[in-house]
Amino acid sequence: MKILIVLTYYRPHWTGLTQYAARLAEGLAKKGHQVEVICSQHDKETALEETVNKVKIFRVPYQFRFLRSVIMLGFFGKIIPRINKNEVVLVFLPLQEIVFVSFLTKIFRKKLFLVHNGDLVLPEKGNCLNRLTEKIYYRTTSLGIKNSEGIIIHTEDYAKNSKHLSLFKDKWRVILPPFIIPEIKEKQVENFLKKYKLQGKKLIGFSGRFVEEKGVDYLLEAIPLVIKKIPEAHFVFAGEHKVNYEKFWEKIEPLIKKYQKHISLLGVLNQEEIFVFYKAIEVLVIPSRTDCFPFAQIEAMLSGTPVVCTDIPGARWAIKETGMGELVKPKDPLELTEGIVRVIKNKESYRENFSKAQRIFNDKKSILDYEKLLEA
Structure with a gap:
């Protein structure tokens, strides 16, 4: 053909x-x-x-x-x-x-x-x-x-x-x-954590562009709420931050500066590092206002990492099908916080559904x- x-x-x-x-x-x-x-x-x-x-x-x-x-x-x-x-x-x-x-x-x-x-x-x-x-x-x-x-x-x-x-x-x-997920070794994770000075922290991840529809502002607003419950929590953001076709960075920059000691902006990671990133974090967060089918969510699941995602059409489907995460009310930093804390404290129970995710995403x-x- x-x-x-x-x-x-x-x-x-x-x-x-x-x-x-x-x-x-x-x-x-x-x-x-x-x-x-x-x-x-x-x-x-x-x-x-x-x-x-x-x-x-x-x-x-x-x-x-x-x-x-x-x-x-x-x-x-x-x-x-x-x-x-x-x-x-x-x-x-x-x-x-x-x-x-x-x-x-x-x-x-x-x-x-x-x-x-x-x-x-x-x-x-x-x-x-x-x-x-x-x-x-x-x-x-x-x-x-x-x-x-x-x-x-x-x-x-x-x-x-x-x-x-x-x-x-x-x-x-x-x-x-x-979805094709490479095998990531523990040494790669160790090197990644050392490179970005992230050792000894419970990492909460986001992967994507900083645009309005992705809801990064709600995740930033959840930072102090999460820190109160998990003091060692640290937020790592992978992806393009200053997008030339939106002025969203100007809107969220004050929050970035306010919570900068709890944040690492990693930028766009290469094809190997992005999968090491998924392996290194405790949970991936999808705080979107609207999202058809966030690929980062599936890549994280297939890397063994559970997800917290807003309960919106399309994005919620993977968690409903696999059980590898928590759905939370959209546009609500408090709900997002509770979902993140719940997943981190019960991470292994969500990982029990890993083989189910592998069967679905073949x-x-x-x-x-x-x-x-x-x-x-």
């Missing part, structure tokens, strides 16, 4: 979405399929064309950035021959060129599937451009869904609570992303499910 994967960012760009796309592309290529990827050249140091793990990658230079995306004038000329050559087109949303891509698949009579990674949620206050961008996204994506064979979702829990996805129930195709099954869908 000849498969074209289309998305804005791909490795070495580091997000949960890009890791999902890369694991899927390489997993399909490993099974003998011809897989191509077309994406932006987000970093001028990356090659315009290269083959990585049997996946042929085409990168298109961009002219300027716009909010979370980029404008690529050369995209249209590059993608036409790629769609013509392949049998199936798989688009990872959000993609601002989705209408153009969906019409091309109709013209060339190619199968089109979309991979949904969460509704577009921009900051609520004070920006008419955000509201306009959301409206354009939903209208263009709706056209893409209508022209597709189906839209791949992580869970029905999120889809049925999405104002957008709930309109297209006949198009839903549920497939879990593939990368081989995920690739097989994709094969069956794309070949049907």
Whole structure:
């Protein structure tokens, strides 16, 4: 089967979405399929064309950035021959060129599937451009869904609570992303703790971008409440802190400074260190306002670490299915505190569900499910 994967960012760009796309592309290529990827050249140091793990990658230079995306004038000329050559087109949303891509698949009579990674949620206050961008996204994506064979979702829990996805129930195709977790040795954890001067502390972790929807402010507000109950607690944050398309850092910086002795900002960790991070912490916290399917949550579980997560559509699914953590009321630092303390004091009881998490999140099954869908 000849498969074209289309998305804005791909490795070495580091997000949960890009890791999902890369694991899927390489997993399909490993099974003998011809897989191509077309994406932006987000970093001028990356090659315009290269083959990585049997996946042929085409990168298109961009002219300027716009909010979370980029404008690529050369995209249209590059993608036409790629769609013509392949049998199936798989688009990872959000993609601002989705209408153009969906019409091309109709013209060339190619199968089109979309991979949904969460509704577009921009900051609520004070920006008419955000509201306009959301409206354009939903209208263009709706056209893409209508022209597709189906839209791949992580869970029905999120889809049925999405104002957008709930309109297209006949198009839903549920497939879990593939997760590949490396084996982490105790020596790696020791070196990690030493490098970041974290020895002797009970580490409470967060992994993700500092944007409004991720709810980092609620976790920061919970810090003094947790410290009262667990004095040796220390909060470690992995991920991009100062995001250029939101001004959320300015909002939370006073809290960062206020509780700085209880906080370590690790920045974006590399592909090895992020899994050492999951192994080193007592609990991972997902304090999101809204979140489709936080990959960090699953990676932590598959590393043997329990999770505290807000009880919101999509994000709550993994804990309900595995039992590897606690669900708490969203937007409530006190509830978050109680969940964190409960998990830390009873960590081993949550880890008893580790084998169940491994059965549910099986990368081989995920690739097989994709094969069956794309070949049907």
